[in-house]
Amino acid sequence: MNRLVRKWLGLSLLATGLPLLAQAGTADDDSSRVRQAHRRIVFQFDNRYSVIDGKLVGINGLKLAVEWRGRLRAGAGVYLLSNGIPSQEAVPAELPVGTTAELRFRYVAGYAEYLFIRSNRWELSAPLQFGVGRFFTSFEQPNGAKSKDAKSTVWLLEPSVSSHFRVFPWFGIGVGAGWRETVFVERTLDEALDGPIFYGRVKLFLGDLYKTARFKRKLFSQQHFRYEG
Template sequence: MSEYQEDSLKTKKWKLHCGFDGRMSWALGQRTSLGGIKFGLIYNKKHKFGIGLYYFKNPIIRSGVELSERDYPDATDTTSYNFGYTSLFYEPIWYITRRLSISAPVHFGTATISASYKVDDTTQTVWTNYLNQNEEIFGISGVANYKVFRWLAIGSGGGYRFLLTKDARVRKALNRPIIIFQVKLMLGVLYKLALKKPIDDGWDKK
């Protein structure tokens, strides 16, 4: 263990954690982007806990989707799919230096899958929702973060998303690898810098 790691373990404190957590993944056979934000607490500079919110930046539009004419008489064959989830996360930090950290986030939560069909015979585009489905979700990944400034870090990594459902169609459509992009603001550091208070983040250790 490095001297920096030993020193960082001596001070046990809870600190605020907040960051943008964008993801690129695949769904319904095509690449898609998810926006995300996570916030919570860091304990002892080695453990992160909190809540993450994730959502499709743009819905997936598919043509050729045949719905029942009896149940949906005004439906065309064009459907819009949306997906998002809220999760609790635990993120152990395996390695940390002055600028670099490597961690392994684990997420568990609830996902919402929705679908809407495009209505036929309208002068403008109208969508009617016909599906809302909630499923449990589990995700695991590895992420590296690099501090550009004392108060700002960028990161990237990869992992896998699992929908915990018996519905084979949902698993096939959404159980996919993820590529992670992160931007993190150290709110506690910004606060202390503004008030010119001491900061025990290890930044001054060369």
């Protein structure tokens, strides 16, 4: 756990040390001068890459969160591997020759995210996720029959640093990087699942999308960025 704390503190220091990258606009874009709604709903496609059992894999995720005053965000997400990972372990002797084995991993997570920098265009934040899921091996026999071994419950922490660029008032794209640390699990799972995470994401700002439709604004307008201070 001390190792995890050091990593998260390092990521947080990195976030606070990158303001010039996130403030590429003029001084009028400073988040302190941008009026933020008291609260709003944020929906994210949180697709990411990671290293599991020594292999680079894709993890697909969906997040829904509530944001308060443009600084604190909290919500929940669900994640699963985009594809199974070929297992390095031997296939059980009772299964026929030619049986293939793949590792599977899925989990749900609650998260909190503090926004260090917030402007019309840019955002830089430090999310922290705490989740629980299942890790198991799926077997497929030559005749197509499938089975699973016993599922292991996995608890995990994921501190990271994230940033995004808002292309339109209701749509943004972003990147991030962090670390996944499993807790309360046996050592073999700890070694297989601990590892870096990095991701790209697409963000839909439902409140701004609603305002765009309600007030009949142009869908791909840049007026919000030119005139809102």
